[in-house]
Amino acid sequence: MMLEAGEERLVRACQRLPKVELHAHLNGCIRPSLLLELAEERDIVGQLSLSDFKDVILKEDRSLEECFKLFALIHILTxxxxxxTRITKEVIEDFASESVVYLELRTTPKHNEKVGMSKRSYVEAVLAGIRATDAAFPLESFFACEEKICASSATMETPNHRCDEKKIGRIHVRLLLSIDRRESVEGAMETVRLAWEMRHLGIVGIDLSGDPCIGDWKTFLPALTWAKEQGFPVALHCAEVRCYFFSSSKLIDA
Ligand SMILES: CNc1ncnc2c1ncn2[C@@H]1O[C@H](COP(=O)(O)O)[C@@H](O)[C@H]1O
Known part of the structure; x- marks a missing residue:
């Protein structure tokens, strides 16, 4: 879409405006280019056919149902x-390049015996991505650096422009662990206990998400109640689908 000059300036100004992003699902923010790269690798070894999935990956407007089909594919590829760790790093870089100064990522810890992945090691891989980016990716500063991107302290001074080091922004990232609505009572409890144990590492809460047409609210009640008893914040996805208003209101009441 072509933008008028004034609109372009407005878009640019919005991009540079410092922002807070409180609702980003890690695998929902994966770069399409990385998904294509991973699908291509699987195509080469004959595990899936890239031509079957290319359209799904590149489609822009998706229904809720199509989103969950894409998530299923993403979970096969990642x-x-x-x-x-790479997805986490890239997602943070993408938000930072749009001047997000505080980011709350949420992700569902997964276990996969075939590759020796437990829910804990999944979270550790995400935290490794956060640490890698946190240390190395100063933000473009809206206030101090005008049009210039201060990539590192070594490049902060130019003949015509001096960035004030104190004002250079840095993206701050925190994590919520998600319970997928497909999980069991035990699976949900494992995620909540893990989040609580790892709270000193930047895990700030619990999220209940996943396909709203799946699962029974009673399954998640013990885990969410336990989190609440510890004083641990809980975010609920609810009421996305009309016929599930009842279960949503039950969870909110609880
Ligand atoms: C209306 N939008 C939505 N409603 C409910 N759940 C959603 C969602 N968008 C994303 N997710 C949840 O986030 C997962 C992908 O990221 P992670 O693998 O956890 O990083 C999806 O599988 C789904 O469980």
Missing amino acids: TDHGII
Whole structure:
């Protein structure tokens, strides 16, 4: 879409405006280019056919149902620790490049025996991505650096422009662990206990998400009640689908 000059300036100004992002699902923010790269690798070894999935990956407007089909594909493609760390790093860089100064990522810890992944090691892989980016990716500063991107302290001074080091922004990232609505009572409890144990590492709460047409609210009640008893914040996805208003209101009441 072509933008008028004034609109372009407005978009640019909005991009540079410092922002807070409180609702980003890690695997929902994966770069399409990485998904294509991973699908291509699987195509080469004959594990899936890229031509079957290319349209699903590149489609822009999706219904809720199509989103969950894409999530299923993403979860097939992103099964090892290295990829999880890379996705985390890239997602943070993408938000930072849009001047997000505080980011709350949420993600569902997964276990996958085939690659030696437990829920804990999944979270550790995400935290490794956060640490890698936190240390190395100062933000473009809206207030101090005008049009210039201060990539590191070594490049902060130019003949015509001096960035004040104190004002250079840095993206701050925190994590919520998600319970998927497909999980069991025990699975949900494992995630909540893990989040509580790892709270000193930047885990700030629990999220209940996943396909709203799946699962029974009673399954998640013990885990969410336990989190509440510890004083641990809980975010609920609810009421996305009309016929599930009842279960949503039950969870909110609880
Ligand atoms: C209306 N939008 C939505 N409603 C409910 N759940 C959603 C969602 N968008 C994303 N997710 C949840 O986030 C997972 C992908 O990220 P992670 O693998 O956890 O990082 C999806 O599988 C789904 O469980």
